[in-house]
Amino acid sequence: MTIYNIALIGFGGVNRALAELIATKNPLWERDLGFRLNIVAVSDLYLGAVISPNGLDAKTLVEANFTKGGFGQLSGGSAEANNETIIKTAPADIIVEATFTNPKDGEPAVSHCRWALQSGKHVVTTNKGPVAIAAQELKALAKAHGVHFEYEGSVMSGTPVIRMAEKTLAGAEMKGFEGILNGTSNFVLGRMERGLDFATAVKEAQILGYAEADPTADVEGFDVRLKVVILANELLGASLKPEEVTCTGISNLSPSDIENAKAVNSRWKLIGSAVRNEDGTVTGSVSPKQLPFEHPLAGVNGATNAVSLNTELLGSVTVTGPGAGRIETAYALLSDIVAIHNARRATATKEAA
Numbered sequence: 001m002t003i004y005n006i007a008l009i010g011f012g013g014v015n016r017a018l019a020e021l022i023a024t025k026n027p028l029w030e031r032d033l034g035f036r037l038n039i040v041a042v043s044d045l046y047l048g049a050v051i052s053p054n055g056l057d058a059k060t061l062v063e064a065n066f067t068k069g070g071f072g073q074l075s076g077g078s079a080e081a082n083n084e085t086i087i088k089t090a091p092a093d094i095i096v097e098a099t100f101t102n103p104k105d106g107e108p109a110v111s112h113c114r115w116a117l118q119s120g121k122h123v124v125t126t127n128k129g130p131v132a133i134a135a136q137e138l139k140a141l142a143k144a145h146g147v148h149f150e151y152e153g154s155v156m157s158g159t160p161v162i163r164m165a166e167k168t169l170a171g172a173e174m175k176g177f178e179g180i181l182n183g184t185s186n187f188v189l190g191r192m193e194r195g196l197d198f199a200t201a202v203k204e205a206q207i208l209g210y211a212e213a214d215p216t217a218d219v220e221g222f223d224v225r226l227k228v229v230i231l232a233n234e235l236l237g238a239s240l241k242p243e244e245v246t247c248t249g250i251s252n253l254s255p256s257d258i259e260n261a262k263a264v265n266s267r268w269k270l271i272g273s274a275v276r277n278e279d280g281t282v283t284g285s286v287s288p289k290q291l292p293f294e295h296p297l298a299g300v301n302g303a304t305n306a307v308s309l310n311t312e313l314l315g316s317v318t319v320t321g322p323g324a325g326r327i328e329t330a331y332a333l334l335s336d337i338v339a340i341h342n343a344r345r346a347t348a349t350k351e352a353a
């Protein structure tokens with residue numbers, strides 16, 4: 001049985017949910033997946049940092065009501081975050097990066113991933129910044145150091161889309177995609193349809209753990225823009241940068257826009273899309289679209305996401321599922337660790353043969 005030592009960078013909604021899962025599911029994972037997870041370090045801007053080579057009790061981490069700098073009370077702890085030292089020196093096999101997504105330059109998460117990969121540690125992340133902005137560099141670093149850089153949760157949270165499309169749709173010839181790729185804005189539009197005002201709907205999405213640390217990223221489309229870049233680069237072989245994707249959010253949609261759409265049997269959705277053009281270039285965009293009720297994406301409600309992948313050989317294939325949420329996104333991290341585990345096992349089997 002394998003034990004993976006992991007270090008959590010950021011201890012907000014997602015990484016805390018991963019710790020919750022570890023506290024209860026390790027015996028199940030040991031039986032069904034062949035590994036357990038052991039948290040050897042955590043670093044968080046608010047709580048501080050702690051390293052414990054033998055492992056921290058996940059239940060205590062989750063249940064103790066730590067206040068600002070609270071990790072300083074623990075053995076091996078300090079009241080300040082210390083990401084670089086933790087990432088480089090903690091005895092971790094895997095660095096779990098779940099700090100805030102910076103849509104401008106991806107920092108400091110890009111540096112977190114870089115330090116980890118350079119130290120020969122695998123990285124799993126739900127942070128969209130490093131994937132949209134520095135994937136090429138980070139993938140090359142991972143390869144050079146014989147480790148993995150995995151990021152399934154960067155698009156559609158725990159709903160498999162990147163790995164599913166790359167592995168099970170290989171050869172189907174992807175031509176483009178369009179989808180609902182932000183749970184918060186979809187939730188907000190749905191609440192507005194029911195008469196709630198914009199600001200209250202955004203607050204609800206924050207309470208439910210769907211929104212970004214700065215929800216402007218959700219409602220202005222910046223979050224979807226990163227996801228369009230990630231999918232276009234992964235699935236269409238593009239090398240788009242966020243600033244090359246046109247972007248309009250939902251903040252200018254008024255209650256009367258929502259009512260007017262309803263009157264003609266349609267509703268507004270924030271759509272992210274990309275298409276491969278005749279000349280081989282790829283164009284991406286983010287904008288609100290008024291979809292008739294019978295459109296496949298019109299019935300996608302709440303924080304659910306959906307993406308229709310347009311392929312040459314299969315036509316349109318639509319994947320739908322949770323697009324945000326703490327546990328749902330922690331599951332994406334688990335699925336990345338399963339991918340690492342399976343790849344290592346395959347390599348070991350090959351070497352043994």
Ligand SMILES: NC(=O)C1=CN([C@@H]2O[C@H](COP(=O)(O)OP(=O)(O)OC[C@H]3O[C@@H](n4cnc5c(N)ncnc54)[C@H](OP(=O)(O)O)[C@@H]3O)[C@@H](O)[C@H]2O)C=CC1
Pocket residue numbers: 009010011012013014015043044045046081083098099100101108126127128153154157209210211212213323324325326329
């Ligand atoms: N929640 C969701 O549904 C999903 C989230 N994601 C992505 O996953 C990541 C984590 O999301 P979530 O847990 O919800 O976000 P939270 O804001 O709840 O948690 C982020 C945590 O990281 C801490 N943090 C911020 N900057 C640093 C830093 N430089 N060093 C150490 N800690 C830091 C924050 O501290 P402080 O609060 O003091 O700033 C906070 O505790 C984000 O990048 C998000 O975009 C992806 C898919 C879905």
Ligand SMILES: N[C@@H](CCO)C(=O)O
Pocket residue numbers: 154156157181182183184185210211212218223323324325
């Ligand atoms: N804030 C994001 C989280 C998932 O990336 C959303 O609402 O979709």
